[in-house]
Amino acid sequence: MKDFVLIFRLSNPDFKPSPEQMQERMNWLAGIAAQNKLADKGNTLSVGNAKTVKGSNLVTDGPYTEIKEFVSGYIIVKTETIDEAVEFAKSNPIFKIGGTIEVREVLVHKP
Amino acid sequence: MQKETASSKELLPHLFRLEYTKMTAVLCRHFGLKHIEAAEDIVSETFLKASEVWGINGVPENPTAWLYTVAKNKTKDYLKHLTVFETRVKDAIQTDELQAEHDFEFNHQTISDSQLAMIFAVCNPANATEAQICLALQVLCGFSVAEIADAFLTKTETIKKRLFRARTNLRNDNFQIGELQEQAIQSRLDTVLSTLYLLFNEGYSSRSNNHLIRKDLCSEAIRLVLMLAENPLTSTTDANALLALMCFQSSRFDARATNDGEIILFEEQDKTLWNQELIDKGNYYLINACSGNQISKYHLEAGIAYWHTTPTDDHQWEHILLLYNQLILIEYSPVTALNRTFAFAKVYGNEQGIAEAEKLNLTQLNHYHCLLGYLYAGTNPAKAIGHYQQAIKLTKSPSEKRTLTKQIEKLTILPGR
Numbered sequence: 001m002k003d004f005v006l007i008f009r010l011s012n013p014d015f016k017p018s019p020e021q022m023q024e025r026m027n028w029l030a031g032i033a034a035q036n037k038l039a040d041k042g043n044t045l046s047v048g049n050a051k052t053v054k055g056s057n058l059v060t061d062g063p064y065t066e067i068k069e070f071v072s073g074y075i076i077v078k079t080e081t082i083d084e085a086v087e088f089a090k091s092n093p094i095f096k097i098g099g100t101i102e103v104r105e106v107l108v109h110k111p
Numbered sequence: 112m113q114k115e116t117a118s119s120k121e122l123l124p125h126l127f128r129l130e131y132t133k134m135t136a137v138l139c140r141h142f143g144l145k146h147i148e149a150a151e152d153i154v155s156e157t158f159l160k161a162s163e164v165w166g167i168n169g170v171p172e173n174p175t176a177w178l179y180t181v182a183k184n185k186t187k188d189y190l191k192h193l194t195v196f197e198t199r200v201k202d203a204i205q206t207d208e209l210q211a212e213h214d215f216e217f218n219h220q221t222i223s224d225s226q227l228a229m230i231f232a233v234c235n236p237a238n239a240t241e242a243q244i245c246l247a248l249q250v251l252c253g254f255s256v257a258e259i260a261d262a263f264l265t266k267t268e269t270i271k272k273r274l275f276r277a278r279t280n281l282r283n284d285n286f287q288i289g290e291l292q293e294q295a296i297q298s299r300l301d302t303v304l305s306t307l308y309l310l311f312n313e314g315y316s317s318r319s320n321n322h323l324i325r326k327d328l329c330s331e332a333i334r335l336v337l338m339l340a341e342n343p344l345t346s347t348t349d350a351n352a353l354l355a356l357m358c359f360q361s362s363r364f365d366a367r368a369t370n371d372g373e374i375i376l377f378e379e380q381d382k383t384l385w386n387q388e389l390i391d392k393g394n395y396y397l398i399n400a401c402s403g404n405q406i407s408k409y410h411l412e413a414g415i416a417y418w419h420t421t422p423t424d425d426h427q428w429e430h431i432l433l434l435y436n437q438l439i440l441i442e443y444s445p446v447t448a449l450n451r452t453f454a455f456a457k458v459y460g461n462e463q464g465i466a467e468a469e470k471l472n473l474t475q476l477n478h479y480h481c482l483l484g485y486l487y488a489g490t491n492p493a494k495a496i497g498h499y500q501q502a503i504k505l506t507k508s509p510s511e512k513r514t515l516t517k518q519i520e521k522l523t524i525l526p527g528r
Contacts, residue, residue, distance in 0.1 A: 026436050027455070029436070030440060030451065031470070033440050033443060033448075034439050034447075034451055034452065034467075036443045038440070
């Protein structure tokens with residue numbers, strides 16, 4: 001089993017999920033946990049209280065880098081392959097609101 | 112005289128169950144845990160004496176007080192004897208715990224303090240969980256080795272071995288049973304709660320067909336958690352949540368199985384058999400449990416049980432699913448995963464339920480096949496029967512086999528299929 005981080009990105013900072021959307025997301029997350037494949041339920045990240053530091057003298061407001069897209073949260077799943085992690089990502093409701101998910105393997109450095 | 116002899120025969124086993132563990136706890140508190148065997152011997156001898164004397168003279172007016180007095184005198188004798196041994200033979204070695212002049216009483220306060228301390232002494236994280244439960248049954252609930260073996264469907268030899276190791280740890284633990292310290296409570300309360308939770312589950316869902324023993328396990332677990340909830344030192348929100356959970360579950364105890372132990376599905380239960388008094392108690396403790404900000408798995412499970420015992424609400428299953436979603440994020444277990452999927456199917460329909468269930472892939476578990484059999488029953492009887500047959504192969508319980516066979520029969524005689 002390997003750990004994969006699923007990084008969620010959204011482009012609309014004012015988006016507020018409806019109770020139904022929250023429930024859908026919760027069902028998705030608990031569905032992964034029910035298969036015992038959730039390594040870390042992760043966190044949701046604030047859009048309002050965010051800064052980007054680009055050097056000791058260069059700090060900008062907001063989480064944006066080049067384009068107006070920001071990381072909204074992450075979770076970590078444990079699966080055999082990246083394809084399995086991608087399958088989890090595909091069933092996430094974020095695409096209905098124009099978001100994207102990046103899947104990255106967590107590298108383990110052996111001492 | 113004849114009549115009194117008969118009543119002493121009825122009374123003693125009852126008193127033994129009620130008083131044995133109390134008296135042992137008080138004496139242990141007096142002697143220290145190192146001498147738990149001496150404490151148990153004194154209490155056993157007291158009961159032996161009672162059976163002799165009461166058989167001849169009849170039952171005394173206040174049997175419990177009689178037992179306490181005799182146990183107290185025997186303790187004094189024992190300590191005197193020991194002091195003589197220690198001073199004359201071993202050149203006046205005084206140990207900390209053994210002080211013959213130190214007096215003690217069997218009164219309500221001492222008994223409940225001692226029993227509470229004993230719960231914490233028994234739930235020692237150094238012991239494996241099964242060993243803790245066995246020890247709890249023996250030391251806190253007065254179960255015999257045979258009764259414990261029956262409850263666990265295990266050989267008495269295995270139980271004896273478990274107890275032997277656990278008791279050695281108990282004696283050598285240096286747990287200060289005299290006064291329950293804040294620190295001991297904090298470091299052990301989680302273990303205590305989880306041991307009592309498992310003790311209850313052993314009774315509520317074990318495969319033992321001995322209905323009486325199972326009910327006993329449940330009521331003992333409730334009695335012990337009640338002691339925690341009644342003491343300001345240990346009445347945490349978690350303890351209250353656990354107690355609420357146990358009350359809700361027990362309220363359905365008589366409705367969930369036929370007299371010969373066959374499981375009755377929740378939807379087919381006779382709701383008039385639900386115990387309203389226990390449901391009310393459950394509500395009471397659940398409210399107590401919600402006074403803080405902390406949410407434990409006991410809160411979530413109590414919430415789920417609450418929705419099960421509450422008159423139908425249109426959104427009942429949505430609430431249950433929400434709680435199961437949170438529960439599975441706190442702690443994975445196959446049972447939680449399956450129960451969550453059942454709730455999911457209740458909210459989103461069997462078709463989506465099947466998709467969610469098949470992802471679990473718990474093909475080695477009979478309950479997995481029971482669930483799929485249930486979900487397929489309406490649309491694909493052949494598949495449903497296949498899953499029920501798998502479940503029959505995997506279960507060891509004869510009563511469950513009968514229940515499942517009935518489900519298959521129902522599907523086979525459906526007209527037009």
